[in-house]
Amino acid sequence: MEWLNFTDYKHKFVFIYNKADLQNLQERMTNLLKMCGIFGADTHQTNSMIDNGQEISIKMNLTTGFPPGESYDAIEQDHTNFIRALLSERKESEGRKGRIPIDKNMCTIL
Numbered sequence: 001m002e003w004l005n006f007t008d009y010k011h012k013f014v015f016i017y018n019k020a021d022l023q024n025l026q027e028r029m030t031n032l033l034k035m036c037g038i039f040g041a042d043t044h045q046t047n048s049m050i051d052n053g054q055e056i057s058i059k060m061n062l063t064t065g066f067p068p069g070e071s072y073d074a075i076e077q078d079h080t081n082f083i084r085a086l087l088s089e090r091k092e093s094e095g096r097k098g099r100i101p102i103d104k105n106m107c108t109i110l
Contacts (some may be wrong), residue, residue: 001039002086002106003103003106003107004023005100006039006040006104010042010045011045011047011060011067012084012100013041013060014060014061014062014063014086015032015036015039015041015060015061016061016062016063016064016082016085017031017032017035017062017063017064018063018064018065019065020064020065021066021067021070022065022067023063023065028063028065029063029086031063032062032063034060038046039057039070040100041061042061043061045059045060045061046059046060047060047061049084049088051088056068056084058081058084058085058087058088059081060085062081062082062085063078064081064082065078066079067080070107071102079105
């Protein structure tokens with residue numbers, strides 16, 4: 001996480017606790033809290049995007065569960081949250097830094 005400058009760019013990271021389709025809401029939230037605690041991520045981290053002229057709040061740390069064979073209607077909310085968190089253009093607020101600079105010398109795989 002150090003080479004990704006996580007401490008300075010926490011607002012750019014998305015943490016997803018996946019494979020939660022067999023868990024109830026309490027189990028999902030407990031596991032998300034544990035995961036965020038391990039990485040030092042803010043569990044209330046949100047960002048916003050503009051969709052059809054309307055500002056929408058986006059959870060940056062979330063759980064997902066896509067059971068095999070489930071209808072789209074049953075997973076639509078998880079899917080929408082997942083897509084928005086990962087692919088939406090975020091509205092930058094004042095004081096937020098732009099893109100994350102990567103120092104190739106700090107990464108052992110590059």
